[in-house]
Amino acid sequence: MLDPKIFEEFSSRLAGIMAATPAADIEKNVKAMAGAFFSKLDLVTREEFDVQAQILLRTREKLKDLEARIAALEQQGR
Incomplete structure (x- = not known):
């Protein structure tokens, strides 16, 4: 940039x-x-970039948590 x-x-x-x-x-x-x-x-400004990077990080963390929950539910169903 x-x-x-x-x-x-x-x-x-x-x-x-x-x-x-x-x-x-x-x-x-x-x-x-x-x-x-x-x-x-x-x-984009550096500030806008940093905000979007933080949002992406939080989204990745939520996705990882949801994937773990789904895996646990699948294990219970077997």
Whole structure:
């Protein structure tokens, strides 16, 4: 996954370049294009990723418990 600092540095450098020129409209257009580009990527924040990883971990634990319960019930039925 790409480091968010790279995007921050890119944005900072771009803002510095644009501040040195009278091209405010170009800055707006570039930001809009960059925003559109990044919105097309399936990126999530680290926080969202961590939350989903925790949910997956809990789901796996529940599945393991249910599989064990089913195995125990099957043993009782024999």
